[in-house]
Amino acid sequence: MEKKQIEIEITDLAFDGKSVGYLDGKVVFLNGGLPGETVRAEITRSKPRYNQAMVHEIIRKSDQRVPAVCPHFDYCGGCTWQDLGYEHQLAYKKKQVVDCLQRLGKLGDVEVHDVIGSSELFNYRNKMEFSFHVAPDDSFTLGLHRRGRFDEIFNVEKCYLPQEIASEIVIWMRDYVSQKQIPIYDVFEHTGYMRFLMIRQAKNTDGLMINIVTTKGDFPDEESLVAEMIGTFPQITTIVHNQNGGKSNIATGEIEKVLYGPGYIEERLFDTTFRIRANSFFQTNTRQAETLYQTGFDMLQTDGSERLLDLYCGTGSIGILLASRVAEVVGVELVPDAVTVARENAEVNNLTNISFFEGFVRDYLREYNQNSSAFDIVVVDPPRAGLHPKALKQLIELHPPTILHFSCNPATFARDAGKLTESGYFLKEVKPVDMFPHTMHIELATVFRAG
Ligand SMILES: C[S@@+](CC[C@H](N)C(=O)[O-])C[C@H]1O[C@@H](n2cnc3c(N)ncnc32)[C@H](O)[C@@H]1O
Structure with missing residues (x-):
């Protein structure tokens, strides 16, 4: 038709x-x-x-x-706003935050500050995930999703989001896999082997990690892979191989094997060093992570006596950065690998006033509410879905004097902020920070105070 x-x-x-x-x-x-x-x-x-x-x-x-810089712009799902002048991107992001607060949170009187823009408009990402994909003619691609297509991957020749070496590694890997005739995973048939190539490169250290994600089984002739890859890119500091035998199309593995180097990279935020492993969360834009955290921390008053609860703590960055300002920190995180790295990070930074709970936020809060004395500050930094209704209910029951809220989704933030203000919290202002230029994503930092 x-x-x-x-x-x-x-x-x-x-x-x-x-x-x-x-x-x-x-x-x-x-x-x-x-x-x-x-x-x-x-x-x-x-x-x-x-x-x-x-x-x-x-x-x-x-x-x-404005003219888009990237040769793939017309069809890549990554940077949909690259042809919109940066100051206008920031203005639309602010408008979206204002709209969400009004429509979904009924919070039209909250002051929304201008978005703090990123000093780096390109090469700002410290992590990129490229997918292998079998094409209909049995050839294969290694790259990024076509705009609006979950089932089409185009060959990346140059991507401006990570540092320059990432595109060179993608091209090299594509050639290597093609030459060695290693089978590509088919997401529909669940056959084949190669699934993802993940590249993590620190901004403030020389750490550069390659993470190859496949289905189950050792990488064929892994010694020659390492020798050839390091021979071509001596800047690489570690290579890991993750095996994901499941059907879900995610770039994490149940089995991880370190093929070269220590198996992690280190990144510095302010003066603090963090270990990052292949499967654990770390903020993707290092420079703007500092801006986001600092924006939130500046809204906190502390005198050193406080007990601080860091919910959805990932690898512990926020709690670790705040540990010197308070008496005690407890971090809560669901992903076991992230908790292991969080503990490692506390140790690397010689912190003795921080501990971690592995599990669901709602379970921690339910048990905690029944047993213990209060926290003075609770930090929440949930995933895009926002706070689980049970977690939100438990948080309201805990009723800490101060909640420092970071969010990566203005819609779920507005929903949760509406519930917090209905239950007696006061929200004066929201400070948006742009971590992802050329995309519609926006992060928020704000503080709720108990009335
Ligand atoms: C946006 S990240 C924040 C990480 C950390 N605060 C940071 O800045 O690096 C959200 C984290 O919440 C964790 N998470 C998601 N749902 C959870 C739940 N129900 N309970 C505990 N942690 C959860 C994820 O694994 C992820 O590490």
């Missing part, structure tokens, strides 16, 4: 990076185009409440438009 062609004016940007316009009173979400532009597009999906469309031609250009 022939798809309907439309001419439409774009009025806004949506949370997922799509642009927005209206046709006969019905909202249209478009791939491509910027606010203020008139475009020719094709309707790709028609639903009762909205349409989706693909932009084919820009008839009238916005003056917010």
Whole structure:
């Protein structure tokens, strides 16, 4: 059936990076185009409440438009806003935070500060995950997802998000796997071997980790892989091999084998050193992680006597950075590997006033609420889904005087902030920090005070 062609004016940007316009009173979400532009597009999906469309031609250009730097920009799922001037990206991100607070949290009177922009617009990521993918003609690709496609990977030749060497390693690895004829994992048939190539490179040390993720089984002739890879890239400090035998398409493994070097890299935030292992969370933009944390820490008052609870602590960064300002820190984290690294990081930094609980936040809070005395400060830094309803309920029951809240999702933040303010917490201001230029992502730092 022939798809309907439309001419439409774009009025806004949506949370997922799509642009927005209206046709006969019905909202249209478009791939491509910027606010203020008139475009020719094709309707790709028609639903009762909205349409989706693909932009084919820009008839009238916005003056917010800038040339995209990346050769893959037109089809890559990574940087959907690279053609939007950076100051305008920041303005749209702020608007999204304001909209979420008003619509989802009923918090229209909270002050939203201007977004703190990133000093690095490119090469800012310390971690990139590239996927192997079998093409229909039995060739393969190693790279990133095509925009809007979970089932298509294009060959990356140059990516501007990590440091430059990452693209060279991707090209090298593609050639190596092709020459050695190592089978590629097929996500539909669950056959083959090579799944992901993950590259982690510290900003403040010389650490450079290669993590090869495959299905179960040793890497074929791993000695020659290491010799050839290190021969070509002597900057690499460690190579690890993770084996993921499961069907879920994630770049973590149940079995990890260190093929070269110590199996971890180190990164410094402020003056503190953190170990990072292949499977544990660490903020992806090192420089802006410092900005985000500092923005939150500046809103805290401490006199050294406080007990601090760091919920969703990952590898312990926040609690470790705050340990010298308070009497005691307890971190809570679900992923066992992350807890191991958090303990290692406390030891590396000679901290004796910090301990970690491995498990769900809601379970920790349920047990804790029944047994123990209060925390003065609770830090929460949940994943994109925000606080689990049970965790939020338990947190409200714990009722600490101060909650330092970091968030990577303004929508779930607004929902949770609405519940916290309903239960007596006061929220004066929200400080957004841009960790991911050219994407729609935005991080928030704020403090809730008990009324
Ligand atoms: C956004 S990260 C924050 C990590 C850390 N605060 C940092 O800044 O590096 C969220 C963390 O929460 C953990 N997590 C997710 N759901 C959890 C739950 N229900 N209970 C405990 N930890 C959880 C994840 O494994 C992840 O390490």
